[in-house]
Amino acid sequence: GAVVSQHPSWVICKSGTSVKIECRSLDFQATTMFWYRQFPKQSLMLMATSNEGSKATYEQGVEKDKFLINHASLTLSTLTVTSAHPEDSSFYICSARDPSSGPSEQYFGPGTRLTVT
Amino acid sequence: GQNIDQPTEMTATEGAIVQINCTYQTSGFNGLFWYQQHAGEAPTFLSYNVLDGLEEKGRFSSFLSRSKGYSYLLLKELQMKDSASYLCAVLDSNYQLIWGAGTKLIIKP
Numbered sequence: 001g002a003v004v005s006q007h008p009s010w011v012i013c014k015s016g017t018s019v020k021i022e023c024r025s026l027d028f029q030a031t032t033m034f035w036y037r038q039f040p041k042q043s044l045m046l047m048a049t050s051n052e053g054s055k056a057t058y059e060q061g062v063e064k065d066k067f068l069i070n071h072a073s074l075t076l077s078t079l080t081v082t083s084a085h086p087e088d089s090s091f092y093i094c095s096a097r098d099p100s101s102g103p104s105e106q107y108f109g110p111g112t113r114l115t116v117t
Numbered sequence: 118g119q120n121i122d123q124p125t126e127m128t129a130t131e132g133a134i135v136q137i138n139c140t141y142q143t144s145g146f147n148g149l150f151w152y153q154q155h156a157g158e159a160p161t162f163l164s165y166n167v168l169d170g171l172e173e174k175g176r177f178s179s180f181l182s183r184s185k186g187y188s189y190l191l192l193k194e195l196q197m198k199d200s201a202s203y204l205c206a207v208l209d210s211n212y213q214l215i216w217g218a219g220t221k222l223i224i225k226p
Contacts, residue, residue, distance in 0.1 A: 034214075042218065042219075043204060043216045043217060043218040043219045044160070044204070044216050045216075046213065046216075049213070091157075093159050093160075104147060104148050104165065104167070104212070105165075106214065108159045108160055108161070108162075109159060110158065110159050111157075111158065111159040113157070
């Protein structure tokens with residue numbers, strides 16, 4: 001099956017700094033990537049949908065100036081958490097859609113655990 | 118609005134069978150997914166149903182009734198490693214995944 005990687009797998013940063021998380025599709029070209037956030041004991045919450053070469057579509061309540069998404073190539077999307085605060089500490093998961101598999105299939109990355117101190 | 122309901126937590130015994138239910142109300146329907154998620158890890162795909170009926174895959178089976186907005190995941194011959202959260206998700210008319218809150222399954226010896 002298709003493989004999606006994320007880097008880093010975990011990161012600790014100080015409040016006020018920015019953190020970049022990478023999501024890569026390793027063996028397919030992903031025209032669409034999704035960014036999710038998951039707080040402890042809660043389900044996944046879609047943050048934004050990222051389409052290659054265009055601006056990301058953010059879900060209601062997600063600050064686009066705080067969570068910068070760049071999908072510059074068909075195999076890479078990045079999420080930058082700017083001026084991070086402790087409440088941004090969460091598990092961030094990306095997924096990618098392989099157009100050759102049809103619109104129903106999403107492949108998930110292993111997730112990135114962000115801790116802001 | 119869109120809504121997916123599944124029990125918060127279930128407990129079962131090793132070797133037994135457990136059924137996790139999921140009901141949904143969404144704007145459009147392009148299929149229903151079940152994912153398994155161990156603590157601290159990303160979800161892993163278990164099943165996808167788009168037509169009514171039962172799909173069997175080894176120890177796991179998934180059922181769908183579109184008219185009732187209902188699905189269940191059936192796990193047989195439970196093993197300790199099956200202790201995890203099980204997430205029900207529906208693909209809506211925009212091909213966006215709408216997620217349930219997940220069911221935490223606890224397996225006891």
